[in-house]
Amino acid sequence: MCATRIPTKVKPGRRKRLDPRKPPTQSRAAETVNAVIEAAARILERNGFEGYTTNAIAERAGVSIGSLYQYFPGKEAVTVALIERECALLLADVIKADSIVDYRDAVNHLIHSAVAHQMRRPRLARLLDLEESRLPIRPRIRPASDAIHETVLRILSRSDSPYRGNRKEAVLDVFAIAKGMVDASGEREETDAHQLEKRVRRAIYGYLGMRSVR
Amino acid sequence: MCATRIPTKVKPGRRKRLDPRKPPTQSRAAETVNAVIEAAARILERNGFEGYTTNAIAERAGVSIGSLYQYFPGKEAVTVALIERECALLLADVIKADSIVDYRDAVNHLIHSAVAHQMRRPRLARLLDLEESRLPIRPRIRPASDAIHETVLRILSRSDSPYRGNRKEAVLDVFAIAKGMVDASGEREETDAHQLEKRVRRAIYGYLGMRSVR
DNA sequence: AGCGCACATGAGCTTTTGCTCATATTTTAG
DNA sequence: CTAAAATATGAGCAAAAGCTCATGTGCGCT
Numbered sequence: 001m002c003a004t005r006i007p008t009k010v011k012p013g014r015r016k017r018l019d020p021r022k023p024p025t026q027s028r029a030a031e032t033v034n035a036v037i038e039a040a041a042r043i044l045e046r047n048g049f050e051g052y053t054t055n056a057i058a059e060r061a062g063v064s065i066g067s068l069y070q071y072f073p074g075k076e077a078v079t080v081a082l083i084e085r086e087c088a089l090l091l092a093d094v095i096k097a098d099s100i101v102d103y104r105d106a107v108n109h110l111i112h113s114a115v116a117h118q119m120r121r122p123r124l125a126r127l128l129d130l131e132e133s134r135l136p137i138r139p140r141i142r143p144a145s146d147a148i149h150e151t152v153l154r155i156l157s158r159s160d161s162p163y164r165g166n167r168k169e170a171v172l173d174v175f176a177i178a179k180g181m182v183d184a185s186g187e188r189e190e191t192d193a194h195q196l197e198k199r200v201r202r203a204i205y206g207y208l209g210m211r212s213v214r
Numbered sequence: 215m216c217a218t219r220i221p222t223k224v225k226p227g228r229r230k231r232l233d234p235r236k237p238p239t240q241s242r243a244a245e246t247v248n249a250v251i252e253a254a255a256r257i258l259e260r261n262g263f264e265g266y267t268t269n270a271i272a273e274r275a276g277v278s279i280g281s282l283y284q285y286f287p288g289k290e291a292v293t294v295a296l297i298e299r300e301c302a303l304l305l306a307d308v309i310k311a312d313s314i315v316d317y318r319d320a321v322n323h324l325i326h327s328a329v330a331h332q333m334r335r336p337r338l339a340r341l342l343d344l345e346e347s348r349l350p351i352r353p354r355i356r357p358a359s360d361a362i363h364e365t366v367l368r369i370l371s372r373s374d375s376p377y378r379g380n381r382k383e384a385v386l387d388v389f390a391i392a393k394g395m396v397d398a399s400g401e402r403e404e405t406d407a408h409q410l411e412k413r414v415r416r417a418i419y420g421y422l423g424m425r426s427v428r
Numbered sequence: 429a430g431c432g433c434a435c436a437t438g439a440g441c442t443t444t445t446g447c448t449c450a451t452a453t454t455t456t457a458g
Numbered sequence: 459c460t461a462a463a464a465t466a467t468g469a470g471c472a473a474a475a476g477c478t479c480a481t482g483t484g485c486g487c488t
Contacts (some may be wrong), residue, residue, distance in 0.1 A: 238434090239434070239435095240435070242434095242435070242436090243434075243435060243436095246435080246436085259429065277436075277437090278436060278437040278438055279437085279438070280435095280436065280437055280438065281435075281437075282434055284434095284435070284436080375431085
C-alpha cells in the first residue's frame with residue numbers, strides 16, 4: 001500500500017559516494033561483499049564491459065540486488081573496491097623490493113611484480129586499468145596506488161642508483177612504460193611472462209640509463 | 215493510423231554494423247557527416263564520456279538525431295569514424311619517415327609524430343585510445359592502423375638498423391611504449407612535448423639497443 | 429515545370445540499467 | 459525466549475540513452 005513513489009530528486013551537482021555504505025559487521029555480510037566483488041571480476045573477465053551491470057553482478061554473486069546496494073552506493077563503487085583489492089595485492093608484492101639490497105635486483109623485482117600481476121588475470125587487469133583511467137575515481141584508490149609509487153621512488157632514490165634525472169617523473173614514466181607494454185601484451189593474449197619481462201627490462205633500463213646485461 | 219509498433223526483435227547474437235549506412239552523395243550530406251564527427255570529438259574533449267550520447271552529438275553538430283542515424287548505424291560507428299579520421303592524420307605524418315635516409319633520424323621522426331599527434335588534442339587522443347581498446351572495433355580501423363604498423367616495420371627492417379630481434383614484436387612494443395608514456399603524460403596534462411619526446415626516445419632507444427646521444 | 433530521390437526533422441517509442449523500499453529472514457544480545 | 463538490530467530479498471519504478479519512422483524540404487535532372 002502506501003503512496004505512490006516520491007520521485008527521487010537528485011541534484012545534478014551532487015557527487016555520488018564511492019565508498020561502501022555500511023561496514024559489514026557480521027561474517028555473512030563480509031561474505032556477501034566478497035561475493036559481489038569477485039562476481040564483478042568474473043563478469044569483467046568473461047564478458048568485458050558488455051553486461052557489466054549491477055543486476056548481473058548481484059545475480060552472479062548469488063545475492064539479491066538489494067544486498068548489493070546495501071554495501072555499495074553504486075556500480076562504480078563495486079569497481080573501485082575491485083581495483084582496491086587488486087591494487088593491494090600488487091602492493092604486497094612490490095613492497096618486497098625494499099628488502100632487496102642490490103639496486104639492479106630491486107628494479108628487476110619491480111618489473112617482475114608488474115608483469116606477474118598483469119599475467120595472473122590478464123583480461124581483468126587490463127580492463128581495470130581502463131576503468132581506472134576512465135573514471136575519476138582516484139581519491140579512493142590513492143592510498144594503495146601512492147604506496148606503490150613511493151616504493152618505486154624509494155628504489156630509484158637509493159644512493160647506488162645511477163639515475164640522475166627528475167625522479168618523480170621517472171617513477172611515472174617507468175609505470176607508463178610497464179603498463180603500456182604489459183597491457184598491449186595482454187590485449188594480444190601473449191602468455192610468456194618471462195619473454196615479456198625481458199622486453200620490459202630493455203625499455204626501462206634504457207630509460208633509466210642502466211646498461212643491459214648480455 | 216497504422217498498427218502499433220512491431221517490437222524490434224533483435225537477436226542477441228546479431229552484430230551491429232559499424233560502417234556508415236549510406237555513403238553520402240551530395241555535398242550537404244558530406245557536411246552533415248563531418249559535422250557529426252567533429253561534434254563527437256568536441257564532446258569527448260570537453261566532457262569526456264560523460265554525456266557522450268547520440269542525441270548530444272547530433273545537437274552539437276546542429277543536425278537532427280534522425281540525420282545522424284541516416285549515416286551512422288549507432289553511436290559506436292561515430293566513434294569509429296572519428297578514430298579513423300585521427301588515425302589517417304597520424305598516418306599521413308608517420309609515412310614521411312620512409313623518405314628519411316638516416317636510420318636514427320627516421321626513428322626520431324616516428325617518435326616525434328606519435329608525440330605530436332597526442333599533443334595536438336591530448337584529451338581527445340587519450341579518450342580515443344581508451345575507446346579503441348575497449349571496443350572490438352578493430353576490423354574497421356585496421357587499414358590505417360596496419361599502414362602505420364607497416365611503416366614502422368619498414369624502418370626497423372632497414373639494412374642499417376642494428377636491431378636484431380623479432381621485428382614484428384618490436385613494432386608492437388615500440389607502439390606500446392610510446393602510447394603508454396604519451397597517454398600517461400596527457401592524463402596528467404603535461405604540455406612540454408619536447409621534454410616528453412626526449413624521455414620516450416630514451417625508452418625506445420633502450421628497447422631497440424640504440425646508443426643514446428649525449 | 430515538375431518528378432523523383434537524397435537528405436533532414438524530431439516526437440516519441442523501446443530498451444537498458446541503475447536503484448529503492450516495503451517486507452521477510454537471520455543473528456545477536458539481554 | 460524475545461526484542462531489536464543486522465542482513466537479505468526482489469518486484470518494480472525512474473531516468474537515461476538508443477533508435478525509428480512518418481513526414482517534410484531541397485536539390486538535380488529532363
